Amino acid sequence: MSLLELKNVSKIYGNLHALDHINLKVEKGEWLAIMGPSGSGKSTTMNIIGALDKASEGEVLLDGVDIAKKSARELTNIRRDKIGLIFQQFHLVSYLTAVENVMLAQYYHSVPDEKEAMEALERVGLADRAKHYPSQLSGGEQQRVCVARALINYPEIILADEPTGNLDEANEEIVVELFRKLHEEGTTLVVVTHNPEVAEVAQRTVVLRNGKIDHESINENFTGRIKHITLQ
Amino acid sequence: MFIRMIAKAFIRQWKKMTMIAFTIALGASLATAMLSVMMDVEDKVNQELKAYGANITVVPKEASVVNELYDVGEENVSGSYLSEDELGKIKTIFWAFNIVDYTPFLNVEAKLNDGSPVTVSGTWFNHHMKLPTGEELDAGIASLRSWWEIKDGNWIDEQGKDKKDVAMIGRALAEEEGIGVGDKIRLAGNRNSKQLTVAGIYDAGGEEDDQIFVTLDTAQALGGLEGKVDSIEVSALTTPDNDLARKAAKDPGSLSVAQYETWYCTAYVSSICYQIEEVITDSVASPVRQVADSEGQILEKMKLLMILITFLAMIGAALGISNLVTASVMERSQEIGLMKAIGAHNPAITGLVITEILCTALIGGLIGFFAGQGFAQVIGHTVFGSAISMRPMVIPLVAVLVTVVTLIGCIPAVRMLLNLRPTEVLHGR
Ligand SMILES: Nc1ncnc2c1ncn2[C@@H]1O[C@H](COP(=O)(O)OP(=O)(O)OP(=O)(O)O)[C@@H](O)[C@H]1O
Ligand SMILES: [Mg+2]
Numbered sequence: 001m002s003l004l005e006l007k008n009v010s011k012i013y014g015n016l017h018a019l020d021h022i023n024l025k026v027e028k029g030e031w032l033a034i035m036g037p038s039g040s041g042k043s044t045t046m047n048i049i050g051a052l053d054k055a056s057e058g059e060v061l062l063d064g065v066d067i068a069k070k071s072a073r074e075l076t077n078i079r080r081d082k083i084g085l086i087f088q089q090f091h092l093v094s095y096l097t098a099v100e101n102v103m104l105a106q107y108y109h110s111v112p113d114e115k116e117a118m119e120a121l122e123r124v125g126l127a128d129r130a131k132h133y134p135s136q137l138s139g140g141e142q143q144r145v146c147v148a149r150a151l152i153n154y155p156e157i158i159l160a161d162e163p164t165g166n167l168d169e170a171n172e173e174i175v176v177e178l179f180r181k182l183h184e185e186g187t188t189l190v191v192v193t194h195n196p197e198v199a200e201v202a203q204r205t206v207v208l209r210n211g212k213i214d215h216e217s218i219n220e221n222f223t224g225r226i227k228h229i230t231l232q
Numbered sequence: 233m234f235i236r237m238i239a240k241a242f243i244r245q246w247k248k249m250t251m252i253a254f255t256i257a258l259g260a261s262l263a264t265a266m267l268s269v270m271m272d273v274e275d276k277v278n279q280e281l282k283a284y285g286a287n288i289t290v291v292p293k294e295a296s297v298v299n300e301l302y303d304v305g306e307e308n309v310s311g312s313y314l315s316e317d318e319l320g321k322i323k324t325i326f327w328a329f330n331i332v333d334y335t336p337f338l339n340v341e342a343k344l345n346d347g348s349p350v351t352v353s354g355t356w357f358n359h360h361m362k363l364p365t366g367e368e369l370d371a372g373i374a375s376l377r378s379w380w381e382i383k384d385g386n387w388i389d390e391q392g393k394d395k396k397d398v399a400m401i402g403r404a405l406a407e408e409e410g411i412g413v414g415d416k417i418r419l420a421g422n423r424n425s426k427q428l429t430v431a432g433i434y435d436a437g438g439e440e441d442d443q444i445f446v447t448l449d450t451a452q453a454l455g456g457l458e459g460k461v462d463s464i465e466v467s468a469l470t471t472p473d474n475d476l477a478r479k480a481a482k483d484p485g486s487l488s489v490a491q492y493e494t495w496y497c498t499a500y501v502s503s504i505c506y507q508i509e510e511v512i513t514d515s516v517a518s519p520v521r522q523v524a525d526s527e528g529q530i531l532e533k534m535k536l537l538m539i540l541i542t543f544l545a546m547i548g549a550a551l552g553i554s555n556l557v558t559a560s561v562m563e564r565s566q567e568i569g570l571m572k573a574i575g576a577h578n579p580a581i582t583g584l585v586i587t588e589i590l591c592t593a594l595i596g597g598l599i600g601f602f603a604g605q606g607f608a609q610v611i612g613h614t615v616f617g618s619a620i621s622m623r624p625m626v627i628p629l630v631a632v633l634v635t636v637v638t639l640i641g642c643i644p645a646v647r648m649l650l651n652l653r654p655t656e657v658l659h660g661r
Contacts, residue, residue: 047655052573073577080575087658091570095244100236107233108576149574161659 001064003028003156003188004049009058009068011044011211018044020211021058026157031179031189033199036208042192043161045208049190050083050159051075063156080109084150088162090142092134098145099130102152109153120148124178140171147178157188164198176201238588245560249592252556256596256634257603259549264604264630266538266545269611271623273534287520288505290314290464296516313338313460314515316448320363321511322466330499333375334466335359338448340455342419344409351443352419354451354461357388373445376465377436385413385432390447397450399428402441406433419444421454466508466517470501472531477502546637553641557589561645568649569657582646586639593638601630 004026011019019041026032034042047053048060051067054075060068067078079085092101102120103112121130124144134142143163150158160179164172176198179189191202199205203222207214242249292312319336322328338354356372363369374387388398399419401411411417415430428446435441452458473481480487480495481502487495495503505517561568571581605622612620 043659050573052655052658053653076572076575076577079573085573089566089658091566091573091658093567093570095240096237100233100240103233104237104571105574108571108574108580112233 002026002061003030003063004190005059005061006045006049006055007059007061009048009055009060011041011048011053012056017211019048019055022211022213024206024213026188026190028156028188029183029186030204031183031202032191033202033205034190034192034208035194035196035199035205036214038194040208041211042208044211046159046161046190046192049157050085051078052085081153082156084153084155084158086143086146086150086158086160086163088165090134090139090146090166092142092145092149094134097131097133098126098137098141098148101134101145102149105149105152117148117152120152121145123151123181124148125174138171140167140174143167143171143175144178147175147182151182151187155187157190158182160189160191162192162194164193164195172198234584234587237584238591241584241588242591245563248556248560248563249588252553252560252589252592253596253599255549255552255556256593256638257600259545259552259637260597260600260630260634261604261607262545262600263542263633264601264626265607265611266542267626267629268605268608268620268622270535270538271625272608272612272620273531273538273616287470287501288466288468288508288517289520290466290508290512290515290517291462293514293516295462296518312514313457313462314464314512316452316459316461318512319461319464320361322464322508323361323363323367323369324365325504325507325511326496327468327499327504327507330469330504332467332469334371334464335373335376336448336461337463337465338451338455338457338461340421340451340457342421342425342444342454345418346409348409350405350419352421352451352454353440353443353445354448354454355445356448357390359390359448376467377434379437381435381437383433383435385430388431388445388447397426397428398431398446399450400432400434400445401430402443403433403435404441405444406430417444419446419454421456423456424453426450426454464512464515466504468501468504469499470504471499472529473500473502476500480506542633546633550637550641553589553638554644557585557642557645558648561585561649565652566657568652569654572652573654573658578650581649585645585649586642589638589642590635593634597630597634600634601627604630 002025004024006022006024009019009022010017022045034045036042044053048055048068049062051062051070052075055068058068059066062078062082067075070078092098093104096104099114099117099121102117103114106112106117118127118130121127124147126141126144126148129137129141134145137145143166150160164175167175172195179191180201183189189202191198193199200219201223203219205217205219207216292314294312314336316336322331322334325331335356340352340354342350342352344350357374358370358372360370361368372390383403385400388400399417406412411430413430413433416427417430418427419425428450448461452460471477476487476491476495477498477500480491480500484492484495484506496506501519505519508517509515568581608620612618
């Protein structure tokens with residue numbers, strides 16, 4: 001059984017089919033990239049997978065459970081327990097430090113644990129920035145805090161919507177490298193991106209167009225690394 | 233974590249929070265001031281009105297009929313009297329506690345040394361009584377004639393060593409007759425004559441300036457009217473009249489049992505009168521109309537005004553708070569959307585926001601409460617010329633008002649917060 005399966009999923013706004021009968025499977029441990037032009041329905045797909053929004057039609061099976069029919073309350077629980085979200089605009093709480101931002105996810109999940117939160121920051125290489133506020137961090141560092149926050153509760157799947165959209169190349173590489181590490185550790189990743197370089201490093205790429213899947217490609221020589229750089 | 237978040241959110245939003253606290257402080261101070269004044273004002277006004285003297289007079293039944301028919305004023309033409317023995321009973325009625333002071337009067341005609349006629353009023357000055365209940369108290373005219381100015385000498389001290397053979401003389405009479413303090417005067421009454429020492433000269437600013445006031449015993453001896461009094465003046469704290477009181481005043485018999493009970497057990501001037509009539513044989517007790525009526529009206533109007541001010545202050549505060557809190561939530565919509573996205577349930581976020589605002593309200597409310605106390609004193613001094621005493625009841629009342637108003641003020645923000653969908657704020661469209 002796939003970890004995630006979309007069956008004939010549509011999202012309809014008025015008479016606009018933002019998603020039009022999408023069928024998609026994501027296996028456990030897979031690293032999937034979603035590409036497509038602006039307005040093609042990438043974010044809409046993410047919202048539906050991420051239990052932030054409900055599909056108008058079709059089934060969304062996460063772990064074999066159809067989340068398309070769940071109540072708002074149950075969706076919140078699913079987000080909390082199974083999903084790690086990363087956004088283009090980071091969305092850190094500005095008056096909390098890096099480590100507190102990570103702890104916030106723990107707080108709403110169960111109990112905040114500063115030690116564990118520090119370990120998560122260490123994994124993204126930000127242990128020394130733990131007490132800094134978002135405004136004192138660079139964009140790349142902020143996004144790494146977001147990665148730490150997304151993985152703190154051991155989600156089944158990490159969803160990233162344009163995670164590198166606001167980053168320069170160097171920071172983009174750092175974030176991609178983090179994804180590679182997470183992938184190696186067995187985390188399931190779905191990454192929406194405009195950037196072919198970020199898409200190329202995934203195992204598989206799905207391209208959306210007008211709310212439909214236009215085509216799919218498998219990365220034959222998958223390494224998880226951006227080609228033109230060498231990280232040690 | 234919760235506390236840490238609240239504390240940090242506070243510091244971050246201190247400007248807005250200060251504004252909210254200020255708004256609440258403003259509302260709370262007004263509410264505190266108005267409630268304090270309102271609760272204290274009833275007694276204040278009563279004290280104020282007590283300065284105008286008695287609000288109930290008691291006369292014999294026949295005298296009351298004659299008075300009504302012929303309006304003869306002071307003179308006792310009916311020849312009927314009340315009994316001095318029963319005076320103590322006034323302090324045993326249901327509303328005895330509300331009887332602030334009272335004194336009997338007995339007016340007799342007498343002649344001075346030079347033969348000029350004068351009205352001599354016998355009364356109590358600081359009369360000491362042992363009540364049937366075992367209580368002891370002093371009663372007398374002093375508090376019922378608080379506007380008298382003692383020009384010379386002193387009030388008569390019934391308990392002092394000068395004992396009974398003393399008199400107080402009105403300013404006009406004293407000037408006319410050339411009498412001063414310490415002088416001896418001889419009064420010839422219908423039955424007896426007496427030599428009295430002048431203890432004081434008063435200025436009453438009215439017809440009493442032509443009279444002589446003596447102890448009740450002296451007047452009784454002069455007129456040969458031992459044990460008798462003409463009238464009693466009573467100063468009582470009363471509740472303003474309402475429809476029930478007016479209906480009862482016309483005829484207590486027209487009330488249902490329950491109404492009667494309510495009326496009897498409320499300190500309406502009519503029920504106090506009724507209770508006095510119950511203990512003083514063949515008496516008619518009636519409110520001194522003008523004062524008793526205007527008293528109730530002024531009080532009711534003032535209370536209404538204060539309730540209105542409090543109400544408006546609270547509405548104003550609620551509107552102010554709702555604007556500020558909504559603005560604050562709007563400003564934080566991304567943060568709130570994020571919290572929802574990472575698994576915060578609505579109650580958790582609502583709780584966070586409301587706790588923040590309630591903490592702010594607590595601070596604002598405390599500041600407002602103390603400011604309001606000061607405010608109440610200012611009102612007390614400018615309007616009533618006395619301090620307003622703090623009623624403990626004001627604290628819970630203001631606390632409840634502030635809480636309710638704050639919560640009402642939070643409603644629009646909370647609704648917005650509940651309807652906020654993370655997808656709408658997180659993708660930065
Ligand atoms: N709440 C909404 N109401 C109406 N239409 C919407 C709503 N959200 C998205 N859409 C429409 O659905 C379509 C898909 O939007 P979506 O955000 O998924 O695109 P996207 O692929 O993420 O684009 P981008 O690359 O610009 O982020 C767009 O045409 C968009 O205008
Ligand atoms: Mg998008």
